[in-house]
Amino acid sequence: MEVGSRVSWNSSGGTARGIVRQIVRNGNVPNIPVKVTGTKEEPAARIEIVDNDGKPTGQMVGHKVSTLRKREYATDVFSTQREAIARSIDMGLDGDTHIHEYDGQTVFMPAKNHEEYIRYYEVENHAERPEDMRMNYISNNRIEALKVIIQEVMKEEFAKADYQGEKVTLNKPRRIQGGNKKFEVFVQDGGKVKRVTFGDPNMEIRRDNPKARANFRARHSCDTAKDKTSARYWSCRMWEGGTSVSDLTKNIEGQILKTDEEQRLVYGWASVVSEKGELVVDRQGDVIEPDTLVKAVNNFMENVRVGKEMHKGGQIGVVIHSMPITKEIGDSLGIQSDREGWIVAFKVYDDDVWAKVKSGELAAFSIGGRASKEDYSA
Numbered sequence: 001m002e003v004g005s006r007v008s009w010n011s012s013g014g015t016a017r018g019i020v021r022q023i024v025r026n027g028n029v030p031n032i033p034v035k036v037t038g039t040k041e042e043p044a045a046r047i048e049i050v051d052n053d054g055k056p057t058g059q060m061v062g063h064k065v066s067t068l069r070k071r072e073y074a075t076d077v078f079s080t081q082r083e084a085i086a087r088s089i090d091m092g093l094d095g096d097t098h099i100h101e102y103d104g105q106t107v108f109m110p111a112k113n114h115e116e117y118i119r120y121y122e123v124e125n126h127a128e129r130p131e132d133m134r135m136n137y138i139s140n141n142r143i144e145a146l147k148v149i150i151q152e153v154m155k156e157e158f159a160k161a162d163y164q165g166e167k168v169t170l171n172k173p174r175r176i177q178g179g180n181k182k183f184e185v186f187v188q189d190g191g192k193v194k195r196v197t198f199g200d201p202n203m204e205i206r207r208d209n210p211k212a213r214a215n216f217r218a219r220h221s222c223d224t225a226k227d228k229t230s231a232r233y234w235s236c237r238m239w240e241g242g243t244s245v246s247d248l249t250k251n252i253e254g255q256i257l258k259t260d261e262e263q264r265l266v267y268g269w270a271s272v273v274s275e276k277g278e279l280v281v282d283r284q285g286d287v288i289e290p291d292t293l294v295k296a297v298n299n300f301m302e303n304v305r306v307g308k309e310m311h312k313g314g315q316i317g318v319v320i321h322s323m324p325i326t327k328e329i330g331d332s333l334g335i336q337s338d339r340e341g342w343i344v345a346f347k348v349y350d351d352d353v354w355a356k357v358k359s360g361e362l363a364a365f366s367i368g369g370r371a372s373k374e375d376y377s378a
Contacts, residue, residue: 002306002315004349006054007047007068019056020068022046029062036062054100076117077107078263084108086321091120161186161193168193173234176201183238189229198231199238213239223359264348265320266357270365272341290326290340297324297342307346316353321345342367 001007005020022029022045024038029046038044042064049059077100078084084097088110096112111117161170163186170193173185182199217223222236271293272280279287301322306315323343330337344365348354356362 001043001045001065001068004315006050007045009063009068016049016061017054018047018049018061020045021048021060023065032060032062034062036064038064042066076109078109081108083321084110093120161188163193163195171228173237183234185234187228194229196229196231196234198234223361264317264354266346266348267321268344268365269339270342270344271367272339274340276338290324293340293342294324294326294329297322316350317346317348319344320347 001020001023003020003023006017007020008015008017010016023043024030024046025040025043027037029036029038029044032046036044044062044064045068047061047063047068049057049061051057076084076087078087081097085095088097089095091110093111093116096110096116097108098111098113098117100107100109100114109117111120161168168186170186170188173183176182176184176197179197180201181197182201182203184195184197187194187196216239217236220232220236220239222232222239225233225236227233271288273288273290273293274280279289301319305319307317307319308315321344324341325335325337325343326340329335330340346365348357353362
């Protein structure tokens, strides 16, 4: 149970529903009509009640977490039918979807209708659900839906285009030898490909100096630089914190490639472990075998799924789509990629974190975990 979870519980009037706004583990739940105390052993939750359409009412109550039933409502709301189909198949609902009004917006959700959707989560024992509502992970429809999502992400990065007779990679800066600019990048501008040059060849990019980086980004209003066809956008990218210039010009492992503002979804490579058949050395000097990554991803999706900001603090979102890509997996699904790694779609719950994503302050994924290290040369 975490902040943002949709939950239900038994009440005098039947079943009540709400959204967890706070988890309390060392004291009383604040600003509720009846005193409820949470401890480390038995946490309590501050919950905002929702109406029959799932809309928050502003009314707060408190309950012990142990009395709540989690409902995955928050991760089942989509702006496209394609994503709702994928989730529906994950839930064992045969890809059925319906249109629903949620927080004042028309959205796509799993199940034939909202009554069936509610019934799915109100059956607490999964084994008691009807046969046609059980999980079916090997469905051809599920694979097709995943392929569409993956291609959406990959086309942002791997798209090739012709520019004056040269085959170029879009959205990938590269250094220029000679001339009055340091870098060039090719971008899609409507129906044509545009070459953007930027960077003073006589100026050192001191991005590792926090003061210099802050001064540059303030001087060029980098928080509002959103137009990929402009030199300002790419100059600001070079002055972002967290990655080196060589990372941007050679490899964009972990970079956020696509966002859906309406649904607060962020798509991209969470990790890249090989490129063109060569294992990638990460920033810690480590390499991860593709098969090892797949095992780690499967364990993460089965048992964790949550994300934090810079590996610290509480949960700020959840991975709702995940696909490890190895040569074997790609070949079996008909996906062509020069890279092996892990593609994700991450749903951001936290308002402050989403603001940082939109401003470009948070522009990449970073994975963490524990592992046994071996000498690769051996």
